[in-house]
Amino acid sequence: MLAEISGAAKEQHLGIHQINDAVTQMDALTQQNAALAEQLAASAQSLVRQVETVLLSTRVFRLQHGEMTESQLDATNLRKAYRVLEIAAD
Secondary structure: OHHHHHHHHHHHHHHHHHHHHHHHHHHHHHHHHHHHHHHHHHHHHHHHHHHHHHHHHHOOOOOOOOOOOHHHHHHHHHHHHHHHHHHHHO
16 A cells, blocks of 8 residues: 555656656746747837838939929928028018
């Protein structure tokens, strides 16, 4: 009877050890996944900034017929502001 109890205790100890190993591995994978998620978020933010830069850079080109470039819009706005100032000065 004692031999059976001893054998069962050894099996239980082995099972607990295996569960502990599995939990340790899952914890390591969870930490690795969290680090990868943080890297992915940082990469996504960087990509958004790069896309914004490209969009701003390409705004100086006329993309469709009749569309004004950014510099043309700026010049038009400056002329309008100058006219408003001229009218206000009179």
